[in-house]
Amino acid sequence: MPELPEVESVVRSLRDGKPSLIGLRIRSLDLVWPGVVSQSPPGFDLARLAGYCCSSIARLGKYLFFSLDCAGEETYVLVVHLRMTGRLFLVPDSAAIERHTRMALFLEHGLALRFDDPRKFGRIWLTVDPASITDGMGPDALNVAEDEFIARLEGGRRQLKPLLLDQSFVAGIGNIYADESLNRAGLHPLMNSGDLLPDERQRLHAAIRSVLNEAVAAGGANIDGVFKAGNFVVNVYGREGAPCRVCGTPISKIRVGQRGTHFCGHCQPLR
DNA sequence: CACTCTACCTGTGCGC
DNA sequence: TGCGCACAGGTAGAGT
Numbered sequence: 049m050p051e052l053p054e055v056e057s058v059v060r061s062l063r064d065g066k067p068s069l070i071g072l073r074i075r076s077l078d079l080v081w082p083g084v085v086s087q088s089p090p091g092f093d094l095a096r097l098a099g100y101c102c103s104s105i106a107r108l109g110k111y112l113f114f115s116l117d118c119a120g121e122e123t124y125v126l127v128v129h130l131r132m133t134g135r136l137f138l139v140p141d142s143a144a145i146e147r148h149t150r151m152a153l154f155l156e157h158g159l160a161l162r163f164d165d166p167r168k169f170g171r172i173w174l175t176v177d178p179a180s181i182t183d184g185m186g187p188d189a190l191n192v193a194e195d196e197f198i199a200r201l202e203g204g205r206r207q208l209k210p211l212l213l214d215q216s217f218v219a220g221i222g223n224i225y226a227d228e229s230l231n232r233a234g235l236h237p238l239m240n241s242g243d244l245l246p247d248e249r250q251r252l253h254a255a256i257r258s259v260l261n262e263a264v265a266a267g268g269a270n271i272d273g274v275f276k277a278g279n280f281v282v283n284v285y286g287r288e289g290a291p292c293r294v295c296g297t298p299i300s301k302i303r304v305g306q307r308g309t310h311f312c313g314h315c316q317p318l319r
Numbered sequence: 320c321a322c323t324c325t326a327c328c329t330g331t332g333c334g335c
Numbered sequence: 336t337g338c339g340c341a342c343a344g345g346t347a348g349a350g351t
Contacts, residue, residue, distance in 0.1 A: 049343085049344065049345090051345095110345080129345080129346090130345095131328095131344080131345055131346080132328085132329095132343080132344055132345065133328090133329085133330090133344095148329095165328095166328085166329060166330065167327090167328045167329050167330080167343095167344090168327080168328050168329080169327070169328060169329095169344085169345070169346085171346095204320075204321080205320090205321080206320095206321065206322090207321095207322090210321090210322080213345085215345085215346080222344080222345070223343090223344065223345085274331095274343090305322075305323075306323080306324075306325095306344090307344075308342090308343075308344085
């Protein structure tokens with residue numbers, strides 16, 4: 049389940065890995081499942097990308113941005129959201145299209161960029177105006193400054209769990225890191241943002257930053273037996289009934305806003 | 320404004 | 336063994 053740290057790992061691997069996507073020219077495209085292309089905004093034909101070259105890769109929240117340049121032409125941006133199960137990776141261009149392959153971009157030097165996604169939730173956009181797609185999103189959760197974070201908290205009264213999942217509040221936190229951040233901050237997921245004390249607001253900001261930074265450094269999360277992107281060890285997510293790694297209390301699981309929500313009843317008391 | 324529900328998907332794992 | 340079903344979850348959009 050790619051969230052901010054897993055998406056950041058994709059950026060780093062495609063940008064800094066060997067081989068790197070940067071500088072590779074697109075030869076052709078295979079849109080295996082056309083539904084992967086979001087219809088809004090409409091009107092761009094992906095086949096036009098032949099001859100374009102990826103000049104940079106960026107990320108905001110869980111969105112990926114590939115700048116595509118071609119001499120004398122307007123810059124296009126290929127925007128990708130992996131949603132639940134999407135994967136983006138380089139393969140030899142001879143690699144077979146697999147059951148869950150939704151798109152393949154064939155590149156120079158015998159390579160191809162593949163987008164595979166079993167659940168068909170992931171989406172791509174082609175646009176000259178990427179800001180129009182991420183319009184309304186909050187600041188990136190990894191980079192948001194404490195004063196801005198606290199100013200945003202002071203705006204309303206909401207349960208902490210749904211608030212952290214709201215991409216217009218801060219961008220990049222999903223179900224795993226929402227639970228992990230609240231756990232580290234020692235805050236119950238049902239607490240109301242409007243009731244936080246000043247030091248609790250600071251703790252929440254610091255917890256989000258440290259959890260996400262550690263997860264990025266670890267290359268993503270490692271959820272026992274379910275999913276492994278990297279080596280970040282979770283304390284609460286998916287650990288119902290297992291002992292809290294801090295105090296040994298069995299981890300609780302409740303539903304909040306239709307979402308499985310995990311917390312330690314001892315470390316995260318409800319006020 | 321805050322919230323709830325539904326739709327979109329399919330692989331997994333459970334109970335029977 | 337096989338079947339049916341709940342479940343996982345990010346986001347948009349509609350409804351309360």
